Amino acid sequence: xxxxxxxxxxxxxxxxxxxxxxxxxxxxxxxxxxxxxxxxxxxxxxxxxxxxxxxxxxxxxxxxxxxxxxxxxxxxxxxxxxxxxxxxxxxxxxxxxxxxxxxxxxxxxxxxxxxxxxxxxxxxxxxxxxxxxxxxxxxxxxxxxxxxxxxxxxxxxxxxxxxxxxxxxxxxxxxxxxxxxxxx
Numbered sequence: 001x002x003x004x005x006x007x008x009x010x011x012x013x014x015x016x017x018x019x020x021x022x023x024x025x026x027x028x029x030x031x032x033x034x035x036x037x038x039x040x041x042x043x044x045x046x047x048x049x050x051x052x053x054x055x056x057x058x059x060x061x062x063x064x065x066x067x068x069x070x071x072x073x074x075x076x077x078x079x080x081x082x083x084x085x086x087x088x089x090x091x092x093x094x095x096x097x098x099x100x101x102x103x104x105x106x107x108x109x110x111x112x113x114x115x116x117x118x119x120x121x122x123x124x125x126x127x128x129x130x131x132x133x134x135x136x137x138x139x140x141x142x143x144x145x146x147x148x149x150x151x152x153x154x155x156x157x158x159x160x161x162x163x164x165x166x167x168x169x170x171x172x173x174x175x176x177x178x179x180x181x182x183x184x
Contacts, residue, residue: 010146035131041163044072061114073125088119121156
């Protein structure tokens with residue numbers, strides 16, 4: 001089995017589920033037991049500042065960082081936060097996904113999220129996408145997803161509304177070239 005860790009899943013136009021329509025999902029884990037990823041381009045309808053207020057985290061909030069959008073990371077555990085971030089020492093519970101990307105669910109990073117203490121780049125998401133053993137492979141065979149290697153520019157620096165299109169461009173595909181139904 002080839003692992004899709006550190007890859008993006010690009011939703012095909014035929015995928016009309018509310019969580020995954022025109023979604024871009026970063027795959028954090030993929031093995032024989034299944035896969036776990038975080039949708040990185042579907043806003044959850046709140047900002048980091050609003051999330052910090054809801055979680056009762058007090059303190060100064062950097063205006064620009066506080067206005068970052070929280071993502072709807074997927075349909076599983078939507079009440080739980082996941083933070084993808086660039087490496088920064090001091091977060092003992094962050095798991096390194098590769099040399100440029102870490103993930104955590106720990107509250108300690110929340111306290112730094114809207115301050116200068118925050119890692120250089122972050123994506124905050126509520127929930128995640130999960131697949132049981134063989135499920136993701138089956139969806140790929142059914143043409144629900146395209147796959148492209150992940151990169152930090154697309155992950156952290158590309159505006160949310162452009163991520164799906166930019167991921168397609170990495171494959172040399174324009175959105176209009178994709179069929180909305182059937183197999184190619």
